[in-house]
Amino acid sequence: SSQFSWSLLSCPVAQAGIQIVEKSQQSVPNVPSFSFLHSVLLFHFSIWDFLDAPKPPDEDRFIMPDEFASPKAEGAGRSKRSPINSNRVGGLNVETLVVADRKMLEKHGRENVTTYVLTVMNMVSSLFKDGTIGTDINIVVVSLLLLEQDPLGLTINHHADQSLNSFCQWQSGLVGKGGKRHDHAVLLTGLDICSWKNEPCDTLGFAPISGMCSKYRSCTINEDTGLGLAFTIAHESGHNFGMIHDGEGNPCRRTEGNIMSPTLAGNNGVFSWSTCSRQYLSRFLGTTQASCLVDEPKQIGQYKYPEQLPGQLYDADTQCKWQLGSKAKLCSLEFVKDICKSLWCHRTGHRCETKFMPAAEGTTCGPDMWCRKGHCVKYGEHGPKAIHGQWSPWSHWSDCSRTCGGGVMYRERSCTSPRPQNNGKFCTGSSRLNQLCNTQPCPFNTVDFRAQQCAEYNSKPFRGWYYKWKPYTKVDDEDICKLYCIAEDFDFFFAMSSKVKDGTSCSDHKEDVCIDGMCEAVGCDQILGSRATLDACGLCKGDNSTCKFFKGLYTLQHRANEYYSMVTVPAGARSIHIQEMEVSTSYLAVRSLKRRYYLTGEWTVDWPGMFHFAGTVFEYQRSFNKPESLYTAGPTNETLVFEILLQGRNPGVIWEYTLPRIERKPDYSWGVVRSDCSAPCAGGRISTKAICLQEQKTQVNSSMCNPHTKPTLGSHLCNTQPCPAFWATGDWGSCSRSCGGGQQIRTLRCLRKVTYQREEVVPHSFCPVISPAQVQPCNTESCPPEWSTGSWSQCSKSCGRGMRKRSVFCRSTDPGAKAVVVPDSMCRQHHRPNGQETCVLRRCPRNERLQWIPTVWGEVRLQVDHRFSHQLTPDQSMCGKRSTNRAKWVNSACREEEEVASV
Structure with missing residues (x-):
């Protein structure tokens, strides 16, 4: 994280004095764990919805954060930061996604924010174009996203660590046109961020170390502080390139004007990259991770940098307002001579303040004057002439790093004759030349060089204890030149040093050696970088x-x-x-x-x-x-x-x-060896085998001997004892039931092999105690349900033709199970038994066939064979009397009844 420190000039009427007032700083860095999302080109996120971001792979979990915040009382106020790594020359393009949050839009206005952001990124591009970086790097904006509100999956608040975690995850899911991804993502926020809590504090930026080109770690968060935001972005992106703070674990001093200094302050209005930053960048660019920077950028037409200089677009008063608030403006006190080196601003009272940052390039610094390269020059001039760097003479060769086994010696030169100045180009070529030395093999009992380096830690306490250390080399290729040691008799290992001593072999089976923490190729001619190889x-x-x-x-x-x-x-x-x-x-x-x-x-x-x-x-x-x-x-x-x-x-x-x-062919002759017995029992054979021997001692490929002189092979019996008995089973018999669960039975015999082709039956006691099953269940599927009937009812008539009935129902038929009545639909309908039928218990007597049946007035019912007919008559007295034809029929019926009755 980062922040500009500032000074306050108090100027009473009687006397003038300078009082430096600095904000307090707390730094509790956390290691962010990044998860992530692919890039879409848009300006209004309010219309876009994103799915939840996927989690990152485990190998991207360990991330060192950058901590760039204001220092405590360090004289002329600066800005704190933290760690990151470069080595490919020329034409590298960092295709950059820039995201401005809602607070940025509110601060600068929707109509102005695009120009402001591109102006800042133009300044960042100029910093990476400075000759002191040692490499041609182009910062190219390929996507610019203006967030009118926080999109789904992205949380931005004062907590820089959490916000960066969310942003890195979210941006990983954004993709550009044609599915092309950006190389690097920059979040610009109008919030006052803090690296360790969700409250405002001195943090200005946050970034993972060596994250460039990583889908999940090539991202930074930067607090908007005006045009000075460009220096924060450059610093944080430097960390993403693998650069570590000057003076922290490296020999570079914390010099003012160095972009990767732990504190941020210009050197007479000029910023540059230190030797250490250049080396870190060179090392990072030498890795495969940096390969994303080689391709040509796309979509650059839409985001062209402004042609005017930043100071022409935004005057000194505007720059002061951005740094110190809406009431600030350029200080008018006479002592303020050169705003091109430090911009002094006035807010209230008789005092002026500065953050020790120069006015932007192109800022008016007097009548017909503007700031160029830290100098106030006439308008139209480009400031001091660029001075290109030149190499110093080579130094003498260093001592060899080893006395045997292949050490390394080197000589160096520096780009100091002269140094590049005023945006001059850095020297081309290498600043160090390495050479192998003392390549003769070490004596037989010499301790391995890597083991010697681990043993040096035996006398040093490790977390309060002493261990015996030995090399541990089961690491990834990119870590092979780190000194990993494993504690003897324990199962843990540790990186004792970030790099082994120069000349340490990268691996036991290759000639390559480690130099300055990198594995360098060595040819078979013992020359570094040589492509000479051994033939077959x-x-x-x-x-x-x-x-x-x-x-x-x-x-x-x-x-x-x-x-x-x-x-x-x-x-x-x-x-x-x-x-x-x-x-x-x-x-x-x-x-x-x-x-x-x-x-x-x-x-x-x-x-x-x-x-x-x-x-x-x-x-x-x-x-x-x-x-x-x-x-x-x-x-x-x-x-x-x-x-x-x-x-x-x-x-x-x-x-x-x-x-x-x-040239001289050795003597090859046949020898004879016996084979092992071909079988462990029941009679195997031992055969003799001819082998080809060189000088009657060493076995060689059979093709070396004369096939015509190959001896005749023989064999004899061996291991003639019977083999252990085993169970032999017959085929399974038929199933006892067709459904509902039956059984199958098979025969079981105990056999043993007596000879290669003969077996004999032996008692069951000879065989293993556990025998195969002789009985197994079969046809376990349920039987289909069938119709079932109840008993017939009594006939409905005691004589003649009647009806009788019985119940018909469908029930299950599984053997051994209680019958259960099931729905009729489960039985076959065309097989359903009848539920009723006619019945005749006996024939009815003759005199019962016709009889008088009393009825209501005017109705006569005649019953014949259980069939009824009705005859209406005006009076029963018609029976037995002659009448009309109808009465005659009735009469005849009556006579018939009478006759029956008289029988």
Whole structure:
């Protein structure tokens, strides 16, 4: 965080005096944890909604904050800041997203804020164009967002740490046109921020260290203090580039005018970058992280910097108002001579104040005069002439950093003859030249150089305790030149130093060495930066003409869970490469001729990594999505047998290695070795195998011997004892039920293998106690429901044709379970039994077929065979009498009844 300190000039009528008044400062820096969002080009966020920001990956969690705040009583008032890293030359573009919050819009007005922001960013661009930075860096605004209100997912308040955390997360989700992202995001706030609490205090800016180009950490927050905001942005962006404060862990002094000084104050109105800042930047630009700065910027037409100088757009009175409030204006006291070096402002009373910041470039400093490069010159002139830097002579070579094993010595020069001034260009080229020295191997018993450096901490207490330290090198490549040591007999390690001593090997299997904390390439000719390499036979700058190449493919299929030899590689081999053809569950293994395993032996699978054996270092790689491989540049000092521990199908293994061509061919002859027994019981065979021996001592590839003289192989029986008994099962019988749960039964026998092709039945006591199941459930699915009926009811008639009924219902039929009535819809409807039917208990007697039935007046009911007909008659007396035809019918019926009755 940062803030300009200020001084107050009190000027009573009788005497004039200067009183420096400075704000108190508290600094409780916290490490912000950043989570994040992609960039959209817009001006009104009120119409945009964003999803919740995703959390950042774990590797972006550890972030050192910048703390740039006003100092306590340090003389002429300055501004505090905190840590960050540069090394690629020319044409680097920082594509910058600038976001101005709601308070900025309220302060400057919607119609003026865009010009103001671009003016400030133009000043920032000029600072990064200063020759003392040592690199051509362009600050390019590709997106400018003006927030009329806080968008979803972004919280901005007085707490700089929390606000920066929120902003970094939010900006990570913004994307520009065509899906292109910005390289760096700058938040400008009109709030009075504080690094450690949600209240106003002296903090001016906050930034992660070395965050440039990171999706989640390339971001800063900066408090608006007027045009001096440009220096805050430059400082915080410097931290994002990896620059650390001058004088904090580096030899640079806290000099006024240095942009990365812990306190901010101009040096006669001029700001520049220190030697340390330049080195930090060079180191950062030498990393892959800085690759985002190489591409060409897009969308620059919409955000072109103003053509007028800042001081032409905003006069001294306006600059004072921004620094000290709306009542401030340019001080008119006579002692104020040159506002181009320090801008003095007046608020109230007879006193003037300054923040020791110069008036902006182009500010009027007198009649027809303006400020240029810290000087008040005639209007139209560009101020002092630019002085370009020139190199000093090279220094003498330093002492070698090591007495053996390859140390480093160097000589230096500085860009001081003359130094660049007045925006002059910095010297091109390197300021340091390194060279290897004392490259002869160290004596056999010499302690490893990295181990020596760790051992130096044995006599120093670590958190109150003493430990024995040894090197720890299982770190990422970017950390290989830091001194990590692990406490002996304990499981913790620690970075004892940010860099190892010059000349320390980057790794055991490469020639590269660490210089100033960076791993530098070393060619096989022992020259730094050389691209000279060994050929396949180990000859520096060779063309492989002296090599003999051996290649093969092992595709034989075998029984799983056994070791199988694929190729035997003789001593002296180089460029050995063994690789599976596809991902598999099998493992590569390596052993000596004496069956001593170096990798994945005795059924123990080793983790991937570096393995030292046979006089060289093997790199064993195994990944879940890549075929397993093994490689060494060699040479080996003994014959090695490469095997595969087969797990399932052999995926096929490619092998290759080289041997140097030799003029005199050694003597190769066949030898005979016995194999292991092919079976552990029931009669295996031991076979003799011919191997090719060099000078009757060392086994080599069979291709070295004459195949025509290969001895005849034989075999004999071994391990003829019977094998342990085992259970043999028959096929399962049919199920006892078709549904509702039945059982199946199978036979069970105890067998043992007597010979390769014969087995015999033995008592069950010979077999393992736990036997396979003989009974198992089957057809456990439920049976379908069926119709069920109740008993028939009595017939509705005692004689003749009647009806009887019964209940019909659908019920479950699972055996062994209580029947349950279920809905009729669950049974098959076309199989439903009848619920009623006709019935005849007996025939009715004849005299009962016709009878008189009394009825109401005028109605006669005749019942015949249970069927009824009705006949209306005026009087019952019609029966038995002659009458009309109708009466006759009735009469005849009556006679019939009478006849029946008389029978």
